[in-house]
Amino acid sequence: MVAEWRKSTWGEEISLEYGKAIRGYQEACGKFRVFGSNGPVGWTDNSLADGPGVILGRKGAYRGVQFSREPFWVIDTAYFVVPKTELDMRWLYYAIQHYKLGEIDDGSPIPSTTRAAVYVRELRVPSPEEQRAIAETLGVLDDRIANLHQTNATLQAIAAALFKSRFVDFDSMAPEDMQESELGLIPRGWSVRSLDSIADYLNGLAMQKFPPESDTEFLPVIKIAQLRAGNTNGADKASTKLKPEYIVEDGDVLFSWSGSLEVEVWTGGRGALNQHLFKITSREVPKWFYYYATRQHLANFRTIAASKATTMGHIQRGHLNAAKIAVPPPDEMTRHDAVIAPLFKQTINNALQARTLAKLRDALLPRLLSGQLRVNQ
Numbered sequence: 001m002v003a004e005w006r007k008s009t010w011g012e013e014i015s016l017e018y019g020k021a022i023r024g025y026q027e028a029c030g031k032f033r034v035f036g037s038n039g040p041v042g043w044t045d046n047s048l049a050d051g052p053g054v055i056l057g058r059k060g061a062y063r064g065v066q067f068s069r070e071p072f073w074v075i076d077t078a079y080f081v082v083p084k085t086e087l088d089m090r091w092l093y094y095a096i097q098h099y100k101l102g103e104i105d106d107g108s109p110i111p112s113t114t115r116a117a118v119y120v121r122e123l124r125v126p127s128p129e130e131q132r133a134i135a136e137t138l139g140v141l142d143d144r145i146a147n148l149h150q151t152n153a154t155l156q157a158i159a160a161a162l163f164k165s166r167f168v169d170f171d172s173m174a175p176e177d178m179q180e181s182e183l184g185l186i187p188r189g190w191s192v193r194s195l196d197s198i199a200d201y202l203n204g205l206a207m208q209k210f211p212p213e214s215d216t217e218f219l220p221v222i223k224i225a226q227l228r229a230g231n232t233n234g235a236d237k238a239s240t241k242l243k244p245e246y247i248v249e250d251g252d253v254l255f256s257w258s259g260s261l262e263v264e265v266w267t268g269g270r271g272a273l274n275q276h277l278f279k280i281t282s283r284e285v286p287k288w289f290y291y292y293a294t295r296q297h298l299a300n301f302r303t304i305a306a307s308k309a310t311t312m313g314h315i316q317r318g319h320l321n322a323a324k325i326a327v328p329p330p331d332e333m334t335r336h337d338a339v340i341a342p343l344f345k346q347t348i349n350n351a352l353q354a355r356t357l358a359k360l361r362d363a364l365l366p367r368l369l370s371g372q373l374r375v376n377q
Contacts, residue, residue: 016079018076095369257278
């Protein structure tokens with residue numbers, strides 16, 4: 001710890017102000033972001049606090065920390081942070097993460113972070129100049145990560161629109177070039193195929209039956225929670241000696257067919273494929289094709305899963321067989337591949353670059369916030 005940094009308590013430095021309940025924010029398309037305990041939850045036409053600002057989750061199993069450049073609203077499951085001293089707001093955002101204020105738990109049935117528990121915690125506060133330098137160093141990385149995510153959202157929207165136009169709506173096809181099929185009119189020479197006939201849907205294993213070799217030799221287990229988070233933070237551990245097909249690599253397409261149904265391209269690092277997840281592969285069609293073809297049926301799959309009279313809704317392999325898609329002949333697929341594949345590959349590369357930058361940020365954050373590493377070093 002740096003000796004010249006001011007020793008203080010959080011109660012001397014900040015006030016945690018309660019958010020306020022608001023209606024209709026989930027459906028609204030307002031100007032201001034609405035934050036809850038776990039991050040952005042909607043929009044509203046009014047703001048509760050000015051930006052830049054910091055939001056700290058107050059109730060719930062996960063109480064995150066968020067930063068907003070613009071004015072925002074906070075609902076009653078979170079706090080917004082008001083400084084009492086000269087504090088850079090983005091440094092404050094990183095400091096709250098470093099001191100793990102969101103992990104403070106009062107032991108109640110609903111996990112909560114209380115103001116009293118936060119205020120007594122100690123911290124060291126650098127000069128305003130050094131606060132800004134730390135915030136700028138980490139902020140550059142976070143800004144680049146945000147830009148990559150924003151770029152990916154655009155690329156994914158373009159690729160999804162192209163897929164729908166070319167393989168679902170058949171835009172720009174002349175009527176005389178169409179033929180009847182069980183899907184209705186499709187381009188002449190194309191065939192109607194089931195999802196499970198164009199790709200392999202490999203179900204994962206019950207990884208508790210494959211314990212790790214040691215605490216240092218293991219594969220993180222990729223479950224539904226990891227798929228949704230996009231990383232293996234806090235994941236269970238499994239053996240490294242699994243059959244290769246049950247090992248997930250960056251760029252693999254995963255489909256959670258039980259519980260929360262999602263189809264995602266995995267970019268969270270090497271891991272072990274758990275049960276309730278399909279790894280999708282194909283020797284017949286490109287990766288982007290079976291990814292978007294599966295997503296094309298995702299809304300229907302979710303409806304099927306929701307109708308199950310069980311504690312965890314799911315689909316069965318028969319539903320993959322019943323899900324149909326129009327498939328062009330190989331020469332036409334090659335022409336489509338030349339357009340869509342570069343977009344698809346770029347989203348994967350961007351996601352991997354964002355992960356690398358996040359690792360760098362996470363390595364720097366504790367060293368900079370503790371004073372172990374100075375910005376001028």
